[in-house]
Amino acid sequence: xxxxxxxxxxxxxxxxxxxxxxxxxxxxxxxxxxxxxxxxxxxxxxxxxxxxxxxxxxxxxxxxxxxxxxxxxxxxxxxxxxxxxxxxxxxxxxxxxxxxxxxxxxxxxxxxxxxxxxxxxxxxxxxxxxxxxxxxxxxxxxxxxxxxxxxxxxxxxxxxxxxxxxxxxxxxxxxxxxxxxxxxxxxxxxxxxxxxxxxxxxxxxxxxxxxxxxxxxxxxxxxxxxxxxxxxxxxxxxxxxxxxxxxxxxxxxxxxxxxxxxxxxxxxxxxxxxxxxxxxxxxxxxxxxxxxxxxxxxxxxxxxxxxxxxxxxxxxxxxxxxxxxxxxxxxxxxxxxxxxxxxxxxxxxxxxxxxxxxxxxxxxxxxxxxxxxxx
Amino acid sequence: xxxxxxxxxxxxxxxxxxxxxxxxxxxxxxxxxxxxxxxxxxxxxxxxxxxxxxxxxxxxxxxxxxxxxxxxxxxxx
Numbered sequence: 001x002x003x004x005x006x007x008x009x010x011x012x013x014x015x016x017x018x019x020x021x022x023x024x025x026x027x028x029x030x031x032x033x034x035x036x037x038x039x040x041x042x043x044x045x046x047x048x049x050x051x052x053x054x055x056x057x058x059x060x061x062x063x064x065x066x067x068x069x070x071x072x073x074x075x076x077x078x079x080x081x082x083x084x085x086x087x088x089x090x091x092x093x094x095x096x097x098x099x100x101x102x103x104x105x106x107x108x109x110x111x112x113x114x115x116x117x118x119x120x121x122x123x124x125x126x127x128x129x130x131x132x133x134x135x136x137x138x139x140x141x142x143x144x145x146x147x148x149x150x151x152x153x154x155x156x157x158x159x160x161x162x163x164x165x166x167x168x169x170x171x172x173x174x175x176x177x178x179x180x181x182x183x184x185x186x187x188x189x190x191x192x193x194x195x196x197x198x199x200x201x202x203x204x205x206x207x208x209x210x211x212x213x214x215x216x217x218x219x220x221x222x223x224x225x226x227x228x229x230x231x232x233x234x235x236x237x238x239x240x241x242x243x244x245x246x247x248x249x250x251x252x253x254x255x256x257x258x259x260x261x262x263x264x265x266x267x268x269x270x271x272x273x274x275x276x277x278x279x280x281x282x283x284x285x286x287x288x289x290x291x292x293x294x295x296x297x298x299x300x301x302x303x304x305x306x307x308x309x310x311x312x313x314x315x316x317x318x319x320x321x322x323x324x325x326x327x328x329x330x331x332x333x334x335x336x337x338x339x340x341x342x343x344x345x346x347x348x349x350x351x352x353x354x355x356x357x358x359x360x361x362x363x364x365x366x367x368x369x370x371x372x373x374x375x
Numbered sequence: 376x377x378x379x380x381x382x383x384x385x386x387x388x389x390x391x392x393x394x395x396x397x398x399x400x401x402x403x404x405x406x407x408x409x410x411x412x413x414x415x416x417x418x419x420x421x422x423x424x425x426x427x428x429x430x431x432x433x434x435x436x437x438x439x440x441x442x443x444x445x446x447x448x449x450x451x452x
Contacts, residue, residue, distance in 0.1 A: 167444065
C-alpha cells in the first residue's frame, strides 16, 4: 500500500458543537465545502488548509509545494471584503455551507493573485471558454490561506458510497490487497473502460473505481446514472472480491496534465499503488494534446504512485475482440472506436448501443433514468 | 539569480569528473542541465527510500468503528 503523500495521512477532524452566534461566519460554496472536507479527511494530504502565497507560487512555477512535495492544483479559498467582515491575519473564522458543514480556519495570510498567471500556469491557457479559466477569472479578490479544522460534516449525496482514505486503507488491508490500481471516471462505463480496468487489474490485487461526484459541466452524465451503471457492471462482470466502487466528492477542473497528477495524488492517499491514465485525462475540448497527461508524469520521480498508461482501446472486427493500437495491426473500417459522443446520442434516443460498445445491462440501467445528463 | 531563486536553490559540490560523465550521459535526453538531472535522481532516490504504510496508526477502537461502517455498507463481510 502506498504511504500517504508527504508521509502522513492528515486528519483535521475535531467534531464538536460550536456556538456561531457571535462568531465571524463565512458561508462558502459547494466546491470550497468539498475542499474543506477533503483536506480534513486526508484526501489532499499533506495539505492542512488552504494554500498560502509561498505554496501557491511554488505550485504554479514548479508544480510542487514550497517543501518540494509534488502538487499541481492550487487549493484556494477566495473571499471578498464583505465576506471577510474585517477579519485579519491571526484571526479565526468559521466556514459553513448549507449542507451543514462547519469548520474553523486560522487565517495565516490574506493576499491577492494574478488570475491571468494562475490560469496560464494551471490550465496552459487564458482562453475564457476553458471552464477552469473561467472559474479562475470569476474568483473573488482576496485569497485566504491557513489551516482548517472540520467541526461538523456536511450531508452529502450518495454517502453510502463515500469512503475516506483511512477507511479505504483498512478496507484494502482487510481484503489482502497489497497493490491496488485506481480508476478515475466521470462517465458510465463502456466496453473500452472495462477492458482498461480489467487489463490493469490483471497485474495487481484490486481495482478501486472512484468516480468524481460534484460540479460538472452541462451535458455530462449525472452522478446517479454513473453510479448505477457501475453497480450493474460490477455485479454482472467483475469478480466481487477484486473491485471496490467508491465516490470522490470534488469538482472537475479540466486542467488536463496537471489534474492527472492531482488525481493520482488523491488516489495515493486512498492507499492505491497504481493509477490509470488514459487518453486526454481531465481534458476539455482541444486544449491539451491527447497524451499530455502521460508526459507530465516523467517530471515526478518522487510521486509515490505508479501511473499505468493506456492508449485508446477499440473493437476490432478482424481480431474479433477489444484491442488497442499497440497490440492490433488493423485500422480503418476494421475497427470500431468507443465514441462517447455516439454512445451518448444513442442513449439519448432511447437506444441500447451495440454490445461491442456497451454492456446491454449497463445500457438498460442508464435508460431507466428520465434525466441522464446535467442540465 | 533573482532573490526568489537564491532562496529556492543551493549549491552542492560534486567531483568534476563525475559532472563531466553526467553531462555526457544527459546529452540528447530531456534534461537541460546537470542540476536538473541531479535533482531528478535525488528525488527518485529519496522517494524509493520511503517506507510503505499508513503513516499514522489508528487506535483499536477507531479501527473497529471503521470496520463496522465498512461492514454496514457491504464493503466487508
